[in-house]
Amino acid sequence: MRIEQGDFSAIEETASGQTLDEWLELLAKPKTRITLAYLHDHPNATVDELATAIAGKTAVETGRIVTEAEYDEACIYLYHSILPRLDDYGVLEYDHAESAVRDATIPAAVVAVLEIDE
Amino acid sequence: MxxxxxxxxxxxxxxxxxxxxxxxxxxxxxxxxxxxxxxxxxxxxxxxxxxxxxxxxxxxxxxxxxxxxxxxxxxxxxxxxxxxxxxxxxxxxxxxxxxxxxxENTLFSSYDRRQMLAATREIEDRAWRAAEGHLYAGFQRTAALEAQREAYDRLSARGELSVTVFTDDDWDKALEELSVVSASGEIGQFWFVVFDGTVEENQACALVAEEREPGLYYGFWTYDPAFVGELVAYLEDTYDVPEA
Missing domain, CATH: 3.40.30 (Glutaredoxin)
Structure with a gap:
């Protein structure tokens, strides 16, 4: 997943109201990109599933074992940063009480930037 | 437990x-x-x-x-x-x-003798490298102990390492540093190697397997110090293990 020059402009045209800079800042974070890619495939997911995806993808990319401590960190990051922001951006509905995401809809322009295989 | x-x-x-x-x-x-x-x-x-x-x-x-x-x-x-x-x-x-x-703590089944020997060697090597602590090894038959005697004599002479072997049959040969416990019952059914590690390095490990069919073993290995400690306590409490 790599952001290509020239792919950006369409992002700003998503209806979320965020500026291009705000989107780019969000998409610059690897954990956020993994989260979005997973949600594109599974629009309803728990924090556990998302933290597992972050841990697993990190393990693949680094060729090492990712342990429970890193999984816990991913959970905290999802709770306090990624999911509330994506909720603000209108990408998903985050249910704090259930620790789950509902009805994630990743804008097509973001999917294109993430280079997710359809 | x-x-x-x-x-x-x-x-x-x-x-x-x-x-x-x-x-x-x-x-x-x-x-x-x-x-x-x-x-x-x-x-x-x-x-x-x-x-x-x-x-x-x-x-x-x-x-x-x-x-x-x-x-x-x-x-x-x-x-x-x-x-x-x-x-x-x-x-x-x-x-x-x-x-x-x-x-760790996952069971295996159908290990053959070659796989059991390889796993056993790993634990013996750890004990050798540590050169201290206690190593316990169960030999289902005295013939198996005879076959490994040279290796176990070397282990028992290594540094501060103390070695106790268990065998199902009577053992009446004098050995210098190797402690031998003769006992009947489960000793004849199980292949086990237990190393309690050392005080400074966390090297505790154990392999316990039962020969359920001739030449085929069912068992587990563990590197969990608490679990290894329980195995050591069981062996020392149950059998007449000489003081190191």
């Missing part, structure tokens, strides 16, 4: 049944791993994860708690008994210790 017999140790391990969740775009990967783990105390589940090019496996404990993850390619490499048996990996070369952490 307190172990009340070597077969009791299996019950403790069975309770720790682990779950391997395979995240991949294709279910065939999970099917293959399910075949590989069919003889072990691991349930294999598949979760379709098409968003990523390469899949990964997640180890969870019996309660579903996340224990660790690694890429499928790497998992295949370290698990392949044709290339590198798990117990033979040097911790410096891979993150074998972490792998042990989450694969």
């Amino acid at each position: 307190t172990i009340e017999g070597l077969d009791d140790a299996f019950v403790a391990v069975e309770r720790e049944r682990k779950r391997l969740v395979v995240h991949a775009a294709d279910v065939a990967v999970a099917d293959e791993l399910e075949r590989q783990f069919a003889t072990r105390n691991v349930a294999v589940d598949y979760r379709r994860t098409a968003a990523f090019d390469e899949g990964f496996v997640v180890i969870r404990d019996a309660d579903g708690r996340f224990r660790g993850t690694l890429g499928i390619d790497q998992f295949d490499t370290v698990l392949s008994p044709e290339t590198t048996p798990l117990w033979a990996l040097e911790p410096s070369e891979t993150e074998a210790d972490e792998l042990f952490d989450f694969l």
Whole structure:
């Protein structure tokens, strides 16, 4: 997943109201990109599933074992940063009480930037 | 828990049944791993994860708690008994210790003598390198002890290491530093090697297996110091183990 020059402009045209800079800042974070890619495939997911995806993808990319401590960190990051922001951006509905995401809809322009295989 | 017999140790391990969740775009990967783990105390589940090019496996404990993850390619490499048996990996070369952490206490079945010997050598080597602590080894028959006697004489003469061997038959030959416990019953059924590690280095490890069919063993290995401690306490309390 790599952001290509020239792919950006369409992002700003998503209806979320965020500026291009705000989107780019969000998409610059690897954990956020993994989260979005997973949600594109599974629009309803728990924090556990998302933290597992972050841990697993990190393990693949680094060729090492990712342990429970890193999984816990991913959970905290999802709770306090990624999911509330994506909720603000209108990408998903985050249910704090259930620790789950509902009805994630990743804008097509973001999917294109993430280079997710359809 | 307190172990009340070597077969009791299996019950403790069975309770720790682990779950391997395979995240991949294709279910065939999970099917293959399910075949590989069919003889072990691991349930294999598949979760379709098409968003990523390469899949990964997640180890969870019996309660579903996340224990660790690694890429499928790497998992295949370290698990392949044709290339590198798990117990033979040097911790410096891979993150074998972490792998042990989450694969330990898994049961195996149908290990043959060659695989049992390789796993046993790993534990004996640890004891040799540590040159202190206590090593306990069960020999189902005195003939097996005779065959390994030279190696065990060397181990018992190594530094501060104290070695006790158990055998099902009577043993009346004098040995200098090697302590021999003759006992009937379970000693004749189990192949076990237990090293309590050392005070400074956490090297505790154990292998316990039962010969359920001639030449085929069912058992587990563990690197959990608390569990190894329970095995040591059981052996010392049950058998007349001489003071080191």
